[in-house]
Every structure is written in C-alpha cells, then in structure tokens.
Amino acid sequence: MSDGYTVAVVGAGLVGDRLVAELRRRDFPLKELRILARSARSAVLAGETFEVGVAEPEAFEGVDIAFFAGTEGEKGAAVQLADEAISRGAVVIDNGSDFRLDPKVPLVVPEVNVASLEGHEGLIANANCSTTQMVVTLAPLAREFGLKKVVVSTYQAVSGAGRSGVEALENGREDAFPRPIVGNAIPQIGGFGDDGYTTEETKMREETRKILSLPDLPLFATAVRIPVHTGHAESVYVETEREAELPEVLEALGAAPGVEVSDDFPTPLEVSGEEGTYVGRVRVEGNVVQYWCVADNLLKGAATNAVQIAESLVGVRAQA
C-alpha cells in the first residue's frame, strides 16, 4: 500500500507507549496512527502528544492493523473488541494472553515461526515477554542439536506488570505484587494453578511448545519478579538430543536472527531500550547447554515483536 497503513494502538500504557516508539523507530509505513484507551484524553506517548480516543467498535472503522495492548480477561480490550476490529477489516496483533493458545490463532515470534502467519484469520498473538526471549534462543538449539528438556528460572522486571508494577518500585504502591517488591524477590507471577505452577510459568511452557511446534517438550519454569525497572533475565538449562561442543553452540546462537552473544554477560540495565535478545555465560557439557539471556520486556517482549509481525504481514523489513 503506497500511502501507508491506518494503524490503531489500543492501550496507552507501557506497551502502548513502546509500540508508538517502535513504529516510529522502525519507520513503519503509517498513513494514520490512532491511540485508543478506556477514556478519551490528551496523552503523551513516546514523546508525542495524541488525542486518545475511546476504544469502542466504531473507532476501528478504516483501520488496517490494530495492535492491542490493553488489559486481559473478559473485560479486557481484546476480548471485548478484537472481533469488532476484525469485522471492520483490521488485522489484530494482540499482546495479551487471551488467544495465544487458540489453535486458530498464530502465536508468532518472527525469527522463529513467521511461516505460521500464513492463512491467519485476522487475529495474531504476540507471545508472553519471558517466552519470546527464550524461544529466539531455543530455536537455533532445537534446529542444531534437538531439545530433550528445558529448565528455566526468570528474573523479571516490574514493568512486565504495566504501570502499576513500576509504581510499586518507584512509589511503594502496594497492590501490584503479592509482597513488597523493593529489596525483595517474589517467586509468584500470576496466580497459582492446581499443579503448583503460576500462570506465568504455565504460559512459558505452553507457548514455547506451540511456537517451536514441540507439543511434548518437557519444560520446567520458575518465574520470579525482582526490583528491576525494565529487562527480563533468564537462566536457561537445556538438555539436547545430541552432544554439543561450546564452539558449535556459540556459532548456532551467534548465527540466530535477533540473538547477540556476548563473551561476558548482558544485564537488564544494559539492554533496556535495545531491540534484541542478549546471551552470555554460555556453558556446555555433553548434552547440557546452559546460558543467561536478557531482553527488554517492553521491546522484544512486546512492542518490537508486534511491529515485526506487522512488518512481516505487509512485507517490509521483516525480522530485522
């Protein structure tokens, strides 16, 4: 489309803000950019002032691509409005978890499974932030060595919980997390299921299986919130099908799109504001590969990945 696309961003929170920034930074061909939220007002996103409109069915008239970054669940933006947007001709790219495991909905990390976009029915899901950075690093290991088992522990930033999470760190807001976050580490992200895993841990297992097309992959996650503003870190332990040597693991990871391997180690503070997934402390022994990986949860974990999906759909700069 030579004169660009009409794009709506639903949600003017942390992810909405980064979506605007990424659309601008990556020079997405825009004809019009609409910001929609629960209430109309003037708001500054990524340094630009927008007249925010109310997210209601009519607001999607003429929209080509709608990025959803509102809250989840029955009263959330995607459940309430995704069908309305699609019926008006938009393709919806949803950052929330409501539809990720729906077999009709592609769950896409472009570096890994962009082909799953083919034949989509108007709704495309972005993966959970902690899943996305892990799968871009697991995919090359799966291809080169095969995956037998994955054990992961996460160290997740407060911005993963949206504005309320940041307020808990900065202003002591008390209702964002199950315990005080300042000076603490909380091994509960989401609610607990009957199996003892939290929803975040279950998302990591089920979404990884779907994205990698490995429905039976044994994956054991422990997700922990720490008092860091932005940037999720993960300690990943992988058992591979065939034995590996350190140089070939480094080569496989280094050649993977979207992955940058460091001789040292990346930290959340260093990767905050960067688009990639950063790996360090790679260790290999027989069929065990261990590493540390870090990414900006609001960028690769949300906005960058969503904009990459849109780029793939319209055929510009996919997967850069």
Ligand SMILES: NC(=O)c1ccc[n+]([C@@H]2O[C@H](COP(=O)([O-])OP(=O)(O)OC[C@H]3O[C@@H](n4cnc5c(N)ncnc54)[C@H](OP(=O)(O)O)[C@@H]3O)[C@@H](O)[C@H]2O)c1
């Ligand atoms: N934060 C992350 O690292 C991250 C990563 C991956 C995915 N996600 C997902 O992305 C979504 C947004 O997260 P966030 O961190 O940006 O949250 P946030 O900072 O709390 O912002 C949420 C925004 O959504 C809007 N909203 C809520 N319900 C809505 C509805 N029914 N209709 C329209 N707008 C609605 C709110 O509108 P008002 O301003 O009008 O109240 C607010 O602007 C969530 O689904 C989250 O799970 C977040």
